Amino acid sequence: MTTVTTTDQLAAFCEIAKSAPYVTVDTEFLRERTYYSKLCLIQLAVPPASGANGEGGAAVLVDPLAKDLSLEPLYDLFRHKATVKVFHAARQDLEIFFHDAGIFPEPLFDTQVAAMVCGFGEQVGYETLVRKIVRANLDKSSRFTDWSRRPLSDAQKSYALADVTHLRAIYEYLAAELRKSGRDSWLAEEMAVLEDPETYVTRPEEAWLRVRTRSNSPRFLAILRELARFREAYAQDRDIPRSRVYKDDAMIELASTKPADEADLGKSRLLLREARRGDIAAGILAAVKAGQETRDLPQPDSAEPGRPGNPALSDLLRVLLKAKSDQAGVASKLIASAADLDAIASGLRDLPALSGWRAEVFGNDALRLADGQIALSAKGGAVRVVPVTG
Template sequence: MQTITRTEDLAAFCDRAKAAPYVTVDTEFLRERTYYSKLCLVQLAIPGEEEGDAVLVDPLEEGLSLDPLVALFRDTSVVKVFHAARQDLEIFCVDYGVIPEPLFDTQVAAMVCGFGEQVGYETLVKRIARASLDKSSRFTDWSRRPLTDAQKTYALADVTHLRKIYEFLEKKLRDTGRHRWVAEELAQLTDPETYVTRPAEAWRRVKTRNTSPRFLAVVRELARFREAYAQERNVPRSRVYKDDALLELAATKPASHSDLGRSRLLLREARRGDIAEGILAAVKQAQELPKEELPEVQEGRDKAQVNPALADLLRVLLKARTESSGVAPKLVAPSAELDAIASGERDVAALKGWRRELFGADALRLCDGQIALAAKGSKIDVIEL
């Protein structure tokens, strides 16, 4: 198992990869103790069974530059193949300013090809590569050196089996004419904005049932401070304070250090120093905001607006369309979108792109009374009206 520790060796492998039709890529990283992922290992493989066709790259090795890999990622003549690429892409986008292009994500392709929702790599290895994986090294500390042989074997398997999986799925997409479907799904993954976390928007991830604008304003300012603090110091946001503590603070609205001392959920470290000062300043700022600057409450869909019978018919239509195409129903239209369509909404993903071709166009026709559904044994037929 070759582990690359010198820039010139990485450049030599990347030069070989530029002559190949594709390169499979995976990473191992740590994020438990930091805000940003710490890249600990990169695995690469090109087509072939010879020694050196699959390598490990050690980014923790002093003096090793990943510039040759960045150049390979920018070479559009070579397809970069990942499985469940989002976290890998975030690392390369944030740390190196590059998103591999063109990109192929085998998890996305597998969902389009009928392997179910959020299908795991181990499942594809078993079903396509006819092999098994030893997952015992999955949760090891990838920042420690030297790596064990078990770690190296595990890491390489994540790109060697990926070659067969990619070739199988790529052929299936070609045979079914669904390459464009995958391209639409990958658009968000390849958008750099996907990997930008703005402190001002961090509050939208905090789940609460309290829709009071003033309460939400405190949540917003506390979440903004926490995100900015975590980013600046590269620590997990939960190390600043967790969501339950944030919501407690938004409810109690502490105005002094003694108020913070009465919190049940706030970490001891957050009751003093910069974090304590940040909390008090955030609460004070939210309390002083004029009414027009308070967050707008997102009104939920009124259940009375949803036609339950129509929603049920849409579910039947979806089941019929996805069974015949082999695509996971939730990939096409989750339950909330079906209810949205039944309530009259039209700006939903299920009515756009490849989803519209597969399901959305008929869904609109069903809503407009242009078609009906009929059961014929175990099959659902669409009847023109």
């Protein structure tokens, strides 16, 4: 098991990878104590017969914590478009590289997304693909170990390498299936989303939209917006988890109780002790005040995803989605979420489920169903689309 600890070693392997049709990539990281993921290990593997001298089938571990190791040779490989970069469930890995170097691997292939397109189910796990395609089992005992500690154990290294060695066979199988079905363009649409910087940008002023709350009061939402804005900016600036500032339930409590001073903060049931004084306390009080005084009040949109406008139509769309996804052999969750269906039923039309390959599989018929142009009928275990006449 080769562990790369110098820039020259990394450059040598990346030169071999540049002559290969693809390279498989995975990372190990920690995020429990930081806002941004801390990269702890990179795994790389190339297929057999790669390299000018017939070298290949090689797999290495790259230690980004090694002193003076530069990842620039890896980023140069990421820019090399003749070699496909293969990941499984790439989003968190790509977020790390984007925030570290502002770069995305090109071209990109995500085996989790490809497996969903090929009918392997909802967000299929790597272990499942290894079992079904490679006919092997994985030892997952090292999955939750501390990857920042050195030296790594042999068990950790074996676990990490398995995440890229089996991935070679999985990629080759899924790539062949996509070519056979003519769905390469479907995957390309999904990869474009993963390679969009907007996917990984979290703006403090938009952070409140991710907080689940039952209240639609504009004033309550204004205070919540300011509290979420402060928390996100504070966590980003100090690279600490949001929960270390205050958790969602505490934020909702604060938006309801509207504390005016530190004495009021001391009465909170859910606020962390560290947040009742100092910079965080000052930020909370300023956010509550700003939310109370602003005239820019959020107005809940009845067509906002997740707010059903026609529950009966939402139910029909769920039946249609299930029928269409089964017929196409594509995971329904990849086509549309429950919130998407509610949004369509509410009249919203600017949705991924209604464009691109999703429109072909589901979206066009979803709109026809919403407009009363088609109906659904059931015969045996099958659901059919029936044109409405007259």
